[in-house]
Amino acid sequence: MYPLQTEVMTMATKTTAKKTTTAKKTPSKAKKSTSKFSKATYLKWYKDMLLIRRFEEKLSQLYIQQKFGGFLHLYIGQEAIAVGTVSAQQEGDKHITAYRDHGHPIALGTDPRVLAAELYGKVTGCSKGKGGSMHFFDVEKGFFGGHGIVGAQIPMGAGMAFAEQYKGTKNVVVTSFGDGAVRQGALHETFNMAMTWKLPVIFVIENNNYAMGTSVERTTNVTDLTKVGLSYEMPSFAVDGMSPESVHEAMEEAMDRARRGDGPTLLDIRTYRYKGHSMSDPQKYRTKEEVAEWQEKDPIEHVLRVIKKNKWMTAKEIEDVNNWVKNEVKESIEFAEKSELPKPEEIYDDVYQEPNYPYIKEYLA
Ligand SMILES: Cc1ncc(C[n+]2csc(CCOP(=O)(O)OP(=O)(O)O)c2C)c(N)n1
Ligand SMILES: [Mg+2]
Numbered sequence: 001m002y003p004l005q006t007e008v009m010t011m012a013t014k015t016t017a018k019k020t021t022t023a024k025k026t027p028s029k030a031k032k033s034t035s036k037f038s039k040a041t042y043l044k045w046y047k048d049m050l051l052i053r054r055f056e057e058k059l060s061q062l063y064i065q066q067k068f069g070g071f072l073h074l075y076i077g078q079e080a081i082a083v084g085t086v087s088a089q090q091e092g093d094k095h096i097t098a099y100r101d102h103g104h105p106i107a108l109g110t111d112p113r114v115l116a117a118e119l120y121g122k123v124t125g126c127s128k129g130k131g132g133s134m135h136f137f138d139v140e141k142g143f144f145g146g147h148g149i150v151g152a153q154i155p156m157g158a159g160m161a162f163a164e165q166y167k168g169t170k171n172v173v174v175t176s177f178g179d180g181a182v183r184q185g186a187l188h189e190t191f192n193m194a195m196t197w198k199l200p201v202i203f204v205i206e207n208n209n210y211a212m213g214t215s216v217e218r219t220t221n222v223t224d225l226t227k228v229g230l231s232y233e234m235p236s237f238a239v240d241g242m243s244p245e246s247v248h249e250a251m252e253e254a255m256d257r258a259r260r261g262d263g264p265t266l267l268d269i270r271t272y273r274y275k276g277h278s279m280s281d282p283q284k285y286r287t288k289e290e291v292a293e294w295q296e297k298d299p300i301e302h303v304l305r306v307i308k309k310n311k312w313m314t315a316k317e318i319e320d321v322n323n324w325v326k327n328e329v330k331e332s333i334e335f336a337e338k339s340e341l342p343k344p345e346e347i348y349d350d351v352y353q354e355p356n357y358p359y360i361k362e363y364l365a
Contacts, residue, residue, distance in 0.1 A: 037245060039312045041087055042303055043321075045244045048086075049079040049300045050325045052106045058329050059102075059119065063279050067337075068120045070132035071148075075103035077274035080299035081206055082107035084247025085174055088255060092169060096144040096157045097176040099134035100206070100273075104176070108141040116332035122339035128350065129342050150211075151177060151184030154203070158190045161201035161264075172258040174251075176204040180211025182225055191232045191264075198263030202254045203229070205268045207241070212277045213285040229266030241271030242297040 056074045063072045075082070082103035085095075095104050106112060110126065118125030119133055127137050127146075135146040144160065147153040157175025164171045181187065182205060194201055205225055209216050216223050229236030235257065240246040247269060254265035272294035276283050307313050313321070 037087075037248070039310070041248075042307055042310075042312065045080075045083045045087065046300065046303045046307060047321055047325070048083045048107050049244075049303065050321065051112065051328060052076075052079045052082065052103045053300060054325050054329050055106065055112050055115075055332065056102055058333065059116075060275070060279065062333065068132075070119075070121075070134070071099065072119075072133050072279045073100040073277065074273065074275045075100055077294065077298075078206055078208065078241065078271045079103055080244040081176075081204070081241050081247055081269050081271055084244035085204070085251050087244070088248045088251035089172075089174070090170075090255070092142070092171040093255070094142045094144060094160055094164075094171060094173045095176070096153045096160065096173065097146065097206075098150065098153060098178060098181065099146065099148045100178070101134065101136045101146040105136050105138050105141065105143045108138065108143050110136075110138045110141050110143065112328055112332040113335040114138075116336035117339045120336040120339070121341060122336055123342045123346075124335070124339040128346075130350065151181035151186050153177060154181065154184070154187050155190045157203075158194045158199055158201050161194070161199040161258075162197065164200055165197070170200075170259045172200045172202060172255050174202050174204060176206055178211060179205055179207045179209060179216050179225065180214070180219070181205075182228055183219055187228075191229065191234060191266075194264045195232045195234055198261060200258035200261075201264045202251065202258060203234075203264060203266045205266070206271055207268050208271050208273045210273070210277070210285065213281070213283075215285065225268045226266065229268075234264055234266050236266040236268065239267050239269045241269040242294070242299050242302070244299060244303065 053076055056076050059072060060074060062068065078100070086104075086107040095108065097104055102115065105115060105126070114124060114126040115136060118127055118129060118131060118136060121129040121132065123129050125131070127135050131137065131146065134148045137143060137145045144156075145153070147156070154175060154177055157173050161173040161175075164173065177187075191203070193199075194203075207216070207225060211219065216225070222228065224238075226236040226238055235254075237250055239250040250267050250269075254267060257263070257265055272291075274291060274295060304318070307318075
């Protein structure tokens with residue numbers, strides 16, 4: 001059974017930590033939110049998380065109806081990570097992630113219409129319809145994809161951070177990846193280099209405990225992933241990924257460290273994906289009870305409870321937000337359906353090619 005965040009937080013506050021079978025896996029540095037956030041922040045978190053969730057719920061229906069093809073990896077359950085990160089960032093900061101990439105651009109303010117169009121392979125899509133679900137991109141908003149090769153974005157994120165350091169900006173790069181990617185060799189080379197050069201990069205493990213159907217426990221005997229960062233003497237912390245407050249605080253601290261020139265941080269953000277790995281996943285590797293236990297910690301419900309408790313929105317205003325979200329989703333799909341497909345002659349446009357690359361047979365003749 002994957003440890004619930006309450007257990008992580010109990011360990012962190014060193015109060016009445018129960019001895020459970022999972023307790024040994026919970027690191028001692030887990031963080032719990034203590035500070036207060038503004039009404040505006042909570043309202044934005046609520047609106048953005050709801051948009052991510054409703055958008056993806058609609059996408060999963062459309063995918064089953066075969067309205068679009070390719071892969072579809074849903075972010076549902078993990079929304080607090082994207083919104084808590086974005087609320088902590090500053091103008092000019094950059095993001096790069098894996099193929100589970102719908103949450104970040106929405107939290108950064110990319111229009112869901114261009115995201116829906118991308119899924120439909122339409123020319124109005126954020127990657128001109130040539131990337132699909134795994135290759136969302138929005139450079140204007142600081143979102144550098146959307147990468148399908150597990151762990152490939154880790155060195156790229158460090159490279160982007162090197163560029164910021166080289167140019168002398170104060171921007172930081174948030175490089176996100178899954179728990180499965182932690183076992184890629186490139187991560188270790190990158191961590192070593194990032195620490196040596198004190199790059200302004202924040203490494204984020206979106207730790208949902210599963211790489212497809214393989215749990216962290218089945219992959220390694222080092223199940224506390226913060227230890228991977230600590231072995232490079234990188235400041236490394238476990239964070240409650242069901243709480244946007246905890247994500248924001250941990251991120252803000254890491255961003256300050258990077259901007260001061262003190263180098264990278266590793267955040268092992270404990271989260272859960274409510275849906276399967278992709279759309280074809282029989283989910284035999286976990287129980288319904290485990291899913292339900294995590295859903296009890298739902299970040300959208302949590303934020304809504306805070307809003308209601310503080311009387312920040314009336315029932316009517318909450319309904320208005322829900323209707324706005326519903327309409328955004330509807331209009332996004334209509335936009336995608338009405339848009340044009342790319343022209344066949346454009347197929348090789350925007351494809352990276354180095355004509356004198358010496359190892360391609362065609363160029364050797
Ligand atoms: C180098 C490489 N190996 C294998 C795959 C197949 N693959 C796609 S997703 C995935 C699991 C990765 O899990 P994790 O990093 O935890 O991310 P999550 O899907 O949980 O967000 C694998 C093995 C791949 N895309 N790239
Ligand atoms: Mg995972």
